[in-house]
Amino acid sequence: MIVRFGFVAMSVQLEDASPSRTMTMATFSKLADREAALRKLVQIAETNLHNTLKLLKHCRYMGVKLYRMTSKIIPLVTHEQLKDWDPYPALAQRFADVGSFAREHGIRVSFHPDHFTVLSTPREQVYRNSITELDYHVRMLELMGLDDWATCNIHVGGSYGDKTTSGQRFITQFNAMEDRIKHRITLENDDKTFTALETLRISEEVGVPMVLDIHHHAVNPGDEQAHELWTDILRTWERSGWNARNGIRMGDPSWLPPKIHVSSPKSETDPRGHADYVDPEQLLQFLYAIAGSTAAIDVMIEAKKKDEALVKLMADLSLAEANGAPIRVIDGGSIEVLS
DNA sequence: ACCTGTCAAGTCTGG
């Protein structure tokens, strides 16, 4: 089983490469010349896209094939007060450049819209805002020229005191969206509300792939071991999403592997928080448990030290290999689990 | 150069 690792949003190794520079609404409102203020926002977005490309080049240099882009590329773009603003044409070329690079170098990119994208909400306005937010992310992927193997990962949302009803509402409100958005979604179990099993059943119902977060499952487990759910989770990657729509079977060269999230608890007092680095042992135990089920898997490292945590993990895995673990380090971003 | 409070957005809890 080939395992590819990736990291989130920013690099702690690169200087001057923030992909999420911003401007607050407070500052924007203070600027007397609105046209000039909008030009400033476009300028910030250009910098963010330039740095996103820089980060992708950093990925290529390291051998990393998995990267989550930040949601903050265009500041304030989904803000109520900027509804009339259309910055996309001015940024189209830079989006295209980012997308081309990702495609040429086989880097699987994705987004993770923030926690106020809540499709289970009972509030009409929150639902509408969530769609606006998703539309923004999907639009960026479209401008990058990336097919819908490039996805947006979200959570089910709040429970509002009745998880069953809220889950049903998620399904109804999810189904009411445009296909171009629905086809980009993956669903992840969260650390407080919808467990892995609950998220899995909803993923099956609406026909989207499920991203299993091992750490969230550890702190919000339900009754099942993660690997017990794995067969069904893997099936969501076969029967829905990019693979299913294009008739791609596991083992085909263009097969999109399932994705999981990995992080380690920050401390005993804050078990839900993300630690600086990830514990290789816990990760390996999970990978061994599922090694026979799939030819490949992609693992997103969610650690405070970002790309440095990925580098450290690779070093730890090299050491494990030297000590006889049944793995083979391939390059700076991937290993093979021997079975 | 460095430090601190604040930021557009959501949900949940406790007072």
Add this chain to the structure above:
DNA sequence: CCAGACTTGACAGGT
């Protein structure tokens, strides 16, 4: 019913 927690990187405004 409202204030604060949660969580995060970066701004904004101060020293």
